[in-house]
Amino acid sequence: VTLSLALLVTAVDRASVNAALESTGRGPGNLSVPCSSTGSAPATHYAAHTWDDDLAARCAASDFPALLFRAADAEASDNFLALLSAHGLNTVDEDG
């Protein structure tokens, strides 16, 4: 594994994309981090970060059309924030 892979999907497409990823053996609920333009609820998008070169290749091949992504040889947090910034988003705090 060499690339940091940041993922983003709209709230509307979240369930279908998570189901599609689960069908590839990646488990449930991969897109789990709520995001919005203000950083407050309700979430308009959901994001994730992973190290998965196979998934990066499949994203590049548009296997998951609704999934926005950014693959980079970078620190996880830098790559993740770059993807969110490109779409004007912030994470929504869900302190428990």
Add this chain to the structure above:
Amino acid sequence: MPTRRRLDPASLFVNGVGGALYDISDAASIFQDSAGTIPAAVNSPVGRVLDRSGNGNHALQATSAARPILRQAGAIRYLEFDGIDDFLRALFAVAEPMTRVSAIRQISWTDSDRIFGAGATVSNGELIQRTATPRMALTTASSSATSTNTEAPIGVDIVVTEQFAAAGQQLAVNNGTPSAGSAGAIAPGGVTIGANRFGSNAGNIRLYASCMVNRALSAAEQNLLRPYIGGKAGL
């Protein structure tokens, strides 16, 4: 020449004492998948860490994107949690008194992010980044009921000793004097390594080893356990 006593951490769990022992240096206890069928590999995600306490409280992550990654620096192996969505979880009964000794590194600091969150039910019995960088604290009745607020350096490997007891909490970094906090019952229902019980407030940390014992360890036991756990980080 006197012989320094050595500790077998499994001995802390005799007579049915609950808890968990996670040792990332033990290659045979780490797997890429949560089912434990694919041995872990450096620079690949980890979905299962076996509990070496004998209690069977293995730490799991079934979701691919939420798995920490196994890293290696020299001979030292550790799990790196990305601070975004990574965590491992084990669900089991925990009550005070509870003592946890861990070798970790805070890679970065964000208020309310967890190093160790609760497993389920309520947010207590946690080690949390709190108040102001680079401080950490323990939680009792809720995530906001923190005390024993202690400085812990960022970007440096440390050994953290947490003790939750009826008489009060104690939190120590390395061999420093423990800071004392108010008493408060805990029932975290296990442990979530690197996030809270909802899988959010993910901490950006390294984990080398953690020994979580469901009893109050004596000062002598802690003094033996700290170097054992710290040794997993080369300390």
